[in-house]
Amino acid sequence: MDTIVQVEGLRKTYGALAAVDGVSFEVREGEIFGMVGPNGAGKTTTIECLEGLRKPDSGMVRVLGVDPQLEGQALCLRTGMQLQQSNLPDRMKVWEALDLYASFYPKAVDWKELLLRLGLDEKRNTPFAKLSGGQKQRLFIALALLPDPQLVFLDELTTGLDPQARHAIWDLVRDVRTRGKSVILSTHFMEEAEKLCDRIAILDHGKIVALDTPANLIHSLDAEERVVFSVDGPLPATFEKSLSGAVRLEVQGGQVIIHAANGCKGPAKGSGNGLVSEVVSQLGGQGIQFHDLRTEQPDLEDVFLSLTGRDLRE
Amino acid sequence: MKSLLKMTWMEAKLFLREPVSAFFTLIFPLVMLFIFGSIYGTQPVPGTDSTQGAIGTLIPAFTAMIIGMTGLMPVTITLATYRENGILRRLRTTPVSPLVVMAAQVVVVFVMTGLGVLLLAVAGKVVYHVRFDGNVFSMLGGFTLCSLSFFGIGFILAGVMPNARTAQILAMVLLYPMLILSGAAWPRELMPATVARLSAFLPLTYVVNLLRGLWIGESWGSHLLDVAVLAGMLLLGIVVSVRTFRWE
Numbered sequence: 001m002d003t004i005v006q007v008e009g010l011r012k013t014y015g016a017l018a019a020v021d022g023v024s025f026e027v028r029e030g031e032i033f034g035m036v037g038p039n040g041a042g043k044t045t046t047i048e049c050l051e052g053l054r055k056p057d058s059g060m061v062r063v064l065g066v067d068p069q070l071e072g073q074a075l076c077l078r079t080g081m082q083l084q085q086s087n088l089p090d091r092m093k094v095w096e097a098l099d100l101y102a103s104f105y106p107k108a109v110d111w112k113e114l115l116l117r118l119g120l121d122e123k124r125n126t127p128f129a130k131l132s133g134g135q136k137q138r139l140f141i142a143l144a145l146l147p148d149p150q151l152v153f154l155d156e157l158t159t160g161l162d163p164q165a166r167h168a169i170w171d172l173v174r175d176v177r178t179r180g181k182s183v184i185l186s187t188h189f190m191e192e193a194e195k196l197c198d199r200i201a202i203l204d205h206g207k208i209v210a211l212d213t214p215a216n217l218i219h220s221l222d223a224e225e226r227v228v229f230s231v232d233g234p235l236p237a238t239f240e241k242s243l244s245g246a247v248r249l250e251v252q253g254g255q256v257i258i259h260a261a262n263g264c265k266g267p268a269k270g271s272g273n274g275l276v277s278e279v280v281s282q283l284g285g286q287g288i289q290f291h292d293l294r295t296e297q298p299d300l301e302d303v304f305l306s307l308t309g310r311d312l313r314e
Numbered sequence: 315m316k317s318l319l320k321m322t323w324m325e326a327k328l329f330l331r332e333p334v335s336a337f338f339t340l341i342f343p344l345v346m347l348f349i350f351g352s353i354y355g356t357q358p359v360p361g362t363d364s365t366q367g368a369i370g371t372l373i374p375a376f377t378a379m380i381i382g383m384t385g386l387m388p389v390t391i392t393l394a395t396y397r398e399n400g401i402l403r404r405l406r407t408t409p410v411s412p413l414v415v416m417a418a419q420v421v422v423v424f425v426m427t428g429l430g431v432l433l434l435a436v437a438g439k440v441v442y443h444v445r446f447d448g449n450v451f452s453m454l455g456g457f458t459l460c461s462l463s464f465f466g467i468g469f470i471l472a473g474v475m476p477n478a479r480t481a482q483i484l485a486m487v488l489l490y491p492m493l494i495l496s497g498a499a500w501p502r503e504l505m506p507a508t509v510a511r512l513s514a515f516l517p518l519t520y521v522v523n524l525l526r527g528l529w530i531g532e533s534w535g536s537h538l539l540d541v542a543v544l545a546g547m548l549l550l551g552i553v554v555s556v557r558t559f560r561w562e
Contacts, residue, residue, distance in 0.1 A: 051407065053406070053407070073409055076408060076409050077409055083400070083403060083407065085400045085403065086400040086401070086403045086404035086407075087399040087400045087401050087403075088401060088404065089328055089396070089401055091328055091331040091332065092324065092328065096324060096327070099320065100317075100321060100324050101408060103316050103317040103319075103320040103321075104317050104408040104409055104410045105409065140404075143404070
């Protein structure tokens, strides 16, 4: 796969603060690349350097083969941008915004089709100020897709949206990718990054502290997997002994939590299934009545917190 | 070119959807005309040496009022708000040139100002049978010069002030005394002589002088000072607004 974005040693300081401090990564064609991190980690600054909106202090940035600082004008014909803080005039209607922005590009796609695809058709005559947060973001995605871009930047697209709107936006982003476009997005929702992105860079204090696929990031944590279930009445003491060695058992009220052994590496899926089937077969074999059995997997949030710490920022 | 046309049309619609600016540009001057018309009728304003009735003095003065208001309020507020709210930021990510953004503003406010003046002139003609002694093209030229030089002030304020709020407050602080003292809102002849001396420091005074002169058929040559001041303002406006243009 071709590399469409290359960043080497990117640095950007505001006064004494290094907002981005030596960041290097690559984005490949056709992937959804996510940047996650606490507020002030440097996500937006990095994206804005890629977009050509900010001038890096040092480092090399190539987007679709060009330097955004030198050929920003050419780049904005081939990229679509959704910015964290931007707006349209309050009284501008949805169709008017699309019609106006389409006129800026020599080869804009048909905005009427975008209107349908983004579910904005019944809002076409609604003024911008009257749109909900999710509708505004959908309109911004539509504006970003007008030039039929190869690469789309989405900066904190779903911040402040309710879960329904967020899931609708995720579907749209996946749809953008299936149409052969690459996406770079930033978010501070771990769930969003985990579900949406092919690869994720975790940023903290202006540096990339981890970069990999969501699955690999989670494996790398070595976090234990848990099997949780409820029993009526006391758990027979024989049950714990019947489980194979590297397992820890904990009883909280009627709930039993079985931890997979720490540090057991290897293919997580396999080991996870192993633990569940062992627990279930022992429960069945000993005739113990149980219900509400579920497994709890470590997720990206666990990875994130272990890398960036639990201290409150700001 | 296509984007300039679309943008201009869009800004025109937005202008008319904003009730305050549409009211002050199109309706308010008419209200003023009818108030003063009902006071003076077709009699000359006391103290003027004009052979014209009051309305003949008031229409060019109110034209100056519209120019002052549109130059300072909509131009300043629109641009400063667009920047503050990130509307310009969104535009910046597109290939559109800042010149298109500015030109669309100028064209729209100019046309709206012209529309306000046209309504005023038609009302003067139909209701008060006002007499126009000047040359239409000369009047149009004067109107264009005055308008553009005043839009320049609006662009400068929007470009130099840190945010929309301060730009708007400063625009109002400049506008109201200017309307009252320059003879744009009512004839300067009705005010004490000291006020007339003070008015020499107000740019709008030169608009009033030039337009009143052209209305009664005076030549451009007899208004060289007015023209020089306005042309200087126009030049300054262009240079400063292009230099101070910021997307955010």
